[in-house]
Amino acid sequence: MPSEQIPSEPAAARAYRALERLIVTLDLAPGSVTTETALVERIGLGRTPVREAIQRLSWEGLMEIRPRAGIAVAALHVGDWRKVIDARRGVEILLARQAARNVANEAAEQFREAALAMQRAVINGNVIFFLEADKALDEAMALAAENPYASRLAAPLQTHSRRFWFRYKSDTGLTEAAEHHVGIIKAILDRDEEAAGKEAKRLMALLRSHAEAAVRR
Structure with a gap:
């Protein structure tokens, strides 16, 4: 963990x-x-x-x-969650693709540890463990992608997104979120750039759907 x-x-x-x-x-x-x-x-x-x-x-x-x-x-306005995801989508796809292209041993080990931590979080039903693993995944992505400009753009959006997810979806969305994140990790470790981009796109679509559902509540 x-x-x-x-x-x-x-x-x-x-x-x-x-x-x-x-x-x-x-x-x-x-x-x-x-x-x-x-x-x-x-x-x-x-x-x-x-x-x-x-x-x-x-x-x-x-x-x-x-x-x-x-x-x-900072206050939490539920409608802002969609704006965060919309801003994050493109850079996350870029980072995932570049991470799959460039991943080396140090980052690969971080990705494996993040995947195991997410799986343990699901088994234990521990949302805090999942958030820590998600943060570790973001850091591994930044290391592997070798694009500090994209990583610095993504980092605050990732933090805002985690806070919205914790507030509006952590009670029911842990397993689904972990599965999508592990999918990205697998594609990166397979060095499959196209699949990594697609998995990142799927994750952003999932988060966008959560944001829209939260607004409708």
């Missing part, structure tokens, strides 16, 4: 990972307001790395820094 914190990571990266998880899992409630001091105390890291993480999350649209008024966690 991917770990919540990687010991070799810089403190700012660990702070970002911890805050991102709190946002995705709604432990930092959408629309709530907090402070830098409260976040430092909550995740147990220093003020400087937490401040850097907040700046990054602000740039990604997950937090809003309000001078003299605190730090607001």
Whole structure:
């Protein structure tokens, strides 16, 4: 299972990972307001790395820094889920195809670990484990694709998408989501560029259908 914190990571990266998880899992409630001091105390890291993480999350649209008024966690508007998927679709297909073309040993092992973690998450019915595995898959994709421009574009969209999925679909969509992700991993490990692109397209279509259903509720 991917770990919540990687010991070799810089403190700012660990702070970002911890805050991102709190946002995705709604432990930092959408629309709530907090402070830098409260976040430092909550995740147990220093003020400087937490401040850097907040700046990054602000740039990604997950937090809003309000001078003299605190730090607001981005609200969740269900209609925005479709916009996130629409923005994400093309870059995900591109990354999957390039990952299948370029995948090497280090990334291949990360893909295998992510697939196993997703399967264990389904067996245990553990949504948090799945979210961690999904994050690990995104990181393996970024490594294998060797396209930092596409990866940097995709990363915040992936985080927004995970938060919407956790809010609106995690109670019923775990098995289906895992199957689609494992399909992408298999195609990449087979070095089948066309199949990887098709599997990524299928996943985006699934997420788009979830977003549309959430709007109709």
